[in-house]
Amino acid sequence: MSASNANQPHGLPPRWLHKLLVWFHPEETIEEVEGDLNELYVYWYKRSGKRQATMRYLLNVVSVLPPFVKRRQRKQEYRTTSNIQPVMIRNYFTIAFRNLKRQKVSTSINIVGLAIGLATCLLIFLYIENELSYDRYNAKADRIVRVAINLRLNGEDVDEPTLGPSVAQDLINEYPEIQEVTRIRNQGSRFVSYGTTAFKEDYILYSDSTFFQVFSIPFLKGNPKTALKEPNTLVITEEIARKYFGKADPMGKSLGFGSSKTPYRITGVVSKVPENSHFRFDMLASLAGSEEAKKIGWLNSMNFYTYLVLPEKYDYRQLEPKISRLAEKYIGSEIQKYLGISAKQFRDKGDDFGIFLQPLTDIHLNSPFQGRELSPPGDIRYVYILTSIAVFMLLIACVNFMNLSTATAARRAREVGVRKALGSAKGQLQQQFLIESILMSVIALIVGLLIVGLTLSPFNQLTGKMLSLDVLISPLVATSLVACTLLVGALAGSYPAFYLSSFKPVLVLKGQKTTRRDGLNLRSGLVVFQFFITITLIIATVTADRQLRYMQAQKVGFDREQVLVIHDTYMLQKNESVFREKLLQYPQVISGSISGDVPVGASSVDNGAVMTKENPDKGVVSRRYRVDYEYISTLGMRMVQGRNFSKSFSSDSSAVVLNETAVKALGWQKNPIGQELIGSIEGDGTKKYYRVIGVVSDFHFQSLREKIAPLVMFLGNNSGNILVKTRTNDLPKLLTSLKQQWNSFASAAPFTYSFLDDRFEQVYLSEQKIGQVLMLFSGLTIFIACLGLFGLATYTAEQRTKEIGVRKVLGASVSSIIALLSAHFLKLVLIALALASPIAWYAMNQWLKDFAYRIEVEWWIFALAGLSALGITLLTVSFQAIKAALLNPVKSLRSE
């Protein structure tokens, strides 16, 4: 074509547009249309110049592409057989299997890559399916909403999913459209005893009798309508029934709660609460007898999760403004009562409150209340991240497939030539190659399913889920899985099919190389794409990992090593302090403190507002700890100012120790010691004053995701746990003797303990898990990308065997040949690095924004990612390059 270009004063239409036309225009009319459009191009060029001509050419090319173009019907004499012949299809399969067998390396690379890609997608699908299915098992799932509150106090947002006890009643009285309402109260774990056996039960919830009208938990025994009507009644799960009563019928029997063994009568047995539920209970007790549940207030005793059932097809957003008006009335009057100012004044000083509704199905993935949910929520962003990983993984596997098929096309050029010479049409050849790739993808699916089957249980351990393959058996999922696989096969096979079937028989049979430049460019693009994704994932993984390490290594402000927490010492009742005294007699024990408040991890939480004496209407929401004299020293906290509680000051019963944040929030930066604050307000409005005697340096008592909040420590009896600071090299021995000591008190509860640093780790479990999952998947992605690269390098080396032979004969060194073969790939990886860095940088900064204490995204992470990508490339490529370079030129040149 370039020869005729010289006689053409006005040139030819753009190559790529021409290519587009040749590829997609129906075969029957391509010659005349190609000619006509060329002629028109020249005509336009003369009339209106190059730009116009190109524009019009583009438009007109599109107008003759499918689906716009009409096909000329072939005259019958040309075509006597249909494209689809059973004999030929059988032949395709035979040839396909022979080819797969002959090209073992590329076949296995393709199948392994695709199988891993498919397996990952399946695992991620199972995971996401589970995440999205939360709470949908409820018959009324779409109609249930939860009431939550936005509060802004002193410029600080305190949103809560829980509200006061009377919200439920007030709402159902006011709005007839609310069909049902129920409350859940979580009171933490308890000891439950039956006769002489006692267990600590972690999953006890309290609820109204309407619970089972709202949530669909199937009853095995008892009546769901009346089960929780009476005070001190209890519904248990099947599992618990077996645990306490064995085969006996639990109905009507009683279990004792807590150290006082308050009897709760069993009125129902339900099956296990589904795993994909935003709450979990083993026992559900009635709220009917609870004094707290009868209290009046929206802000008072904010401990109740309140759920409403709305009518069908009712948009909950209609209800929101109505509830807000009611909230204005009730919360307004409570603010008046507690803070002595009106709602308007409250808002004027920059504070605010508002009620909002959360659809039940949003709670698991879209909850803003991380740690205050009934069970740890998921995160919609991880769903997105995993979905994109799955898609990318599959894309990379497809890309590998395309790359290898086109690269190895030369080997099959002769076959294409022979087939065409014998009368095979382009369509038939396309069919053949598509069948081959679909066959490959089906094999990959089978291998992939095997991989999923084998890895599901470790994956479950990693993610802490109970995923099963049951979902895959449903007809919809199974068919879409097969359809998806066929699509992947067709997608990956389409380019090679078009490419291979377009070979000109005369050229390939003469032994001429098919044009290599285009193929190479496309392949290079695909390699860049793969490494773009790989590098992005490496950067993301490294950053996430560093952030986790950073959070765990943060100075927490207290001594978390060698501090032992002995749980549930309140079960010893009066002997709790006796037990502590006994502990102190051990030489390995430095100090011991009794307190229910333990920093980090599961612990009872008491948040409340404190006010300065001067400014009684300015409440500062703070965490309140009740501690004894030894608490601060046992935890190794540092006093910044003033002193610790001391037995020598009898006035310390009305003294407090603050943390630095609380000092700042109360506005006492200058001289906190000796100031007075209002620690609590009784129901009748009398205020209780406390004097500040000391300030401790800030320490993290929550997860590092959250900022350190103000903390006020009161002196008081707070039985719960005993914290012990130890000094020993032989912990097991100490623990055994502590256990003996415990048993000598004959408590109903067993001896349980944890270490403060372990509790700390627990808090980051979800981040750790997601970090590991990310690490796993990005590792797999890198692996698949390397597989592709390996295949490509093998092919390039093979292609250039003769060239390398000639170079060696002429005196090239081994290293220069390795450099020659690797340089191209290295360049591609560098391009990918340049593309990936800004995108990864932006994405990681977005992710880090959520953490109150976070690392910076530093340049060396990018360098590391780039270097490791380069290293991986070099390793994969140079293996082949060295092999090729070391080959004896006599061998490679002999065949000529």
Next chain:
Amino acid sequence: MRRTYLGEFEEVVLLMVAILDGEAYGVTVSQALEEHTGRVVTFGTVHNTLIRLEEKGFVGSELGGATNERGGRRKRLFHVTALGNRALQEIQQLRKQLWQLMPPTKLRLSGL
């Protein structure tokens, strides 16, 4: 009544093929269209219409006449068949009859 329905655009293209008298192929038809009617249509439209006319039997075609301008590719030259000729004449006839039925006042109103 006509045996085969002929659309407005089809009719114009068929006329162009008749006018070009043996020189009709994709390029000349679209250029003539633009020149005589001022209509600028995509090449695909012309291409599709020609194929449709051939399917209906109004035009016939053969390949031939490669020129250097076309990179040595042959053209598909179209000619009007007897059926096409008859169809054009029938349309002409029908129009004429219909015009004669038009009341004279109407003609005046529309400014003729």
